[in-house]
Amino acid sequence: MIENALPDDPRPRPLKTTPLDSWHRAQGARMVPFAGYAMPVQYQGVMAEHLHCRARAALFDVSHMGQAVLPGAAAASALERLVPGDLLGLKPGRQRYTLLTNEAGGIIDDLMVANIGEDRLFLVVNASRKEGDFTHIAANMPAGVRLRSIENRALLALQGPAAAAVIARIGPEAARLPFMGVAAVTLVGIPCLVSRSGYTGEDGFEISVPADRAEALAQRLVAEPEVAPAGLGARDSLRLEGGLCLYGNDIDELTTPVEAGLTWAIGSRRRLAWDFPGAVAIRDQMEHGAHRLRVGIRPDGRAPARAQTDIVAGDGTAAGTITSGGFSPTLSAPIAMGYVRKDLAADGTPLHLVVRGKPLPARVVPMPFVPHRYAR
Amino acid sequence: MAKPPSDLRYTKEHDWVRLDGDIATVGITDHAQEALGDVVFVELPEIGRDVAADEACAVVESVKAASDVYAPLAGKIVETNQTIIDDPSLVNSDAEGEGWFFRIEIDDTEAFEALLDEAAYSEYLETLD
Numbered sequence: 001m002i003e004n005a006l007p008d009d010p011r012p013r014p015l016k017t018t019p020l021d022s023w024h025r026a027q028g029a030r031m032v033p034f035a036g037y038a039m040p041v042q043y044q045g046v047m048a049e050h051l052h053c054r055a056r057a058a059l060f061d062v063s064h065m066g067q068a069v070l071p072g073a074a075a076a077s078a079l080e081r082l083v084p085g086d087l088l089g090l091k092p093g094r095q096r097y098t099l100l101t102n103e104a105g106g107i108i109d110d111l112m113v114a115n116i117g118e119d120r121l122f123l124v125v126n127a128s129r130k131e132g133d134f135t136h137i138a139a140n141m142p143a144g145v146r147l148r149s150i151e152n153r154a155l156l157a158l159q160g161p162a163a164a165a166v167i168a169r170i171g172p173e174a175a176r177l178p179f180m181g182v183a184a185v186t187l188v189g190i191p192c193l194v195s196r197s198g199y200t201g202e203d204g205f206e207i208s209v210p211a212d213r214a215e216a217l218a219q220r221l222v223a224e225p226e227v228a229p230a231g232l233g234a235r236d237s238l239r240l241e242g243g244l245c246l247y248g249n250d251i252d253e254l255t256t257p258v259e260a261g262l263t264w265a266i267g268s269r270r271r272l273a274w275d276f277p278g279a280v281a282i283r284d285q286m287e288h289g290a291h292r293l294r295v296g297i298r299p300d301g302r303a304p305a306r307a308q309t310d311i312v313a314g315d316g317t318a319a320g321t322i323t324s325g326g327f328s329p330t331l332s333a334p335i336a337m338g339y340v341r342k343d344l345a346a347d348g349t350p351l352h353l354v355v356r357g358k359p360l361p362a363r364v365v366p367m368p369f370v371p372h373r374y375a376r
Numbered sequence: 377m378a379k380p381p382s383d384l385r386y387t388k389e390h391d392w393v394r395l396d397g398d399i400a401t402v403g404i405t406d407h408a409q410e411a412l413g414d415v416v417f418v419e420l421p422e423i424g425r426d427v428a429a430d431e432a433c434a435v436v437e438s439v440k441a442a443s444d445v446y447a448p449l450a451g452k453i454v455e456t457n458q459t460i461i462d463d464p465s466l467v468n469s470d471a472e473g474e475g476w477f478f479r480i481e482i483d484d485t486e487a488f489e490a491l492l493d494e495a496a497y498s499e500y501l502e503t504l505d
Contacts, residue, residue: 046439047414233440302417302461304437327416327439331390335416356435375492 019211035127036062046233057160058230066130086267105278106253159204162226196243201242219320243367258285296367301362304334305353386497415467420456451482456490
């Protein structure tokens with residue numbers, strides 16, 4: 001994932017830092033550039049942090065992600081003009097995963113939208129996309145709806161089977177949130193916005209916290225016996241095991257929600273009106289099938305197949321490309337996801353992955369690789 | 377970090393080399409394993425392969441990324457360490473011992489002396505920080 005840092009930027013710029021920068025360094029983090037930020041890639045080691053998250057609870061700094069508020073009674077209807085999700089049906093206290101789509105049906109970004117009450121939507125977008133996203137959204141709002149990007153808050157993610165027990169000690173209200181619920185909650189005297197969500201496949205919480213209190217909250221959380229800090233390395237291997245897309249790898253402006261297997265993010269009401277960007281192309285693919293589909297892939301051997309690896313069919317014809325691949329600490333085996341021709345997308349289909357010039361046997365498998373354990 | 381024994385030589389590609397007669401045993405340095413993180417896969421060259429100096433001939437992969445391992449000296453691969461195929465974590469736990477990669481019958485033992493000694497490698501590492 002390190003190689004994703006600033007993929008299009010030939011000139012190095014000074015890295016931005018999160019409010020937890022010095023805290024990471026004090027915790028022994030190895031810092032790397034990612035999406036223009038100095039970010040911790042690991043503290044103790046990717047494997048240990050990954051397994052700790054699956055067994056107990058891990059704390060991630062995801063302050064590089066973009067946070068914004070869209071206020072106004074017309075906010076939901078205005079944002080619906082840019083996404084295929086049902087936002088008018090999003091009740092106060094609820095969060096939803098959705099997509100910014102372009103006119104060709106490609107994905108500009110994937111994002112979380114929460115209804116935080118009082119006619120306000122709260123948005124969390126990818127770090128690498130936030131400037132473009134916010135410009136795009138702001139430019140498409142009607143008079144009276146103004147996007148406010150939030151620069152003075154950090155974002156922490158507490159993830160793992162022990163996350164709820166940990167957060168119950170410092171904010172019992174947060175522990176009572178349902179999956180994809182969101183609420184303003186005071187944690188150890190700090191006013192936070194907490195959602196029950198994450199990017200690991202585990203139960204957990206994402207916590208928007210004032211920047212000047214982020215270190216105090218992080219310190220309080222890692223003081224709990226179940227909690228260890230985890231970096232971007234573990235975040236990437238955890239989300240891959242969860243079959244979750246990484247923007248820029250698995251989805252981008254040239255992939256559609258149909259190809260990516262994300263049609264569940266298209267609201268049923270939106271499928272009546274087909275009035276979101278790219279609806280014509282997306283509807284056509286939903287009715288006639290996409291030429292390629294995102295699938296899970298398990299190499300038969302031990303060699304990981306990384307992003308950009310070519311996939312070939314049994315008859316030697318080109319089948320597609322791996323978009324994310326690596327080693328699964330939970331399964332102790334290589335795993336990958338990628339796009340293959342639709343005739344090769346069925347579970348169990350044998351494929352070959354061309355790793356260092358050699359075709360290695362693999363097969364299509366269902367995702368997630370590791371079952372989700374969200375609070376339900 | 378364990379202090380490396382002094383009879384080793386090193387390369388700027390972070391290989392270590394130990395010479396017994398004309399057989400060079402090669403692995404990655406403790407610095408390299410530390411930088412890579414948890415090693416999860418190793419690919420070793422075929423026995424009998426002729427390698428040139430600085431030729432990529434093995435692969436080491438961590439959870440995060442894949443890296444090439446280069447032959448530090450020209451010669452013929454005569455032995456590979458199957459133990460690290462079965463247990464790649466040995467490369468982390470004992471990089472400069474049980475975690476060796478391969479052995480080369482080298483063409484030119486004088487080339488060994490031209491590699492970095494411990495002091496020169498340590499000095500090189502400091503320039504990287």
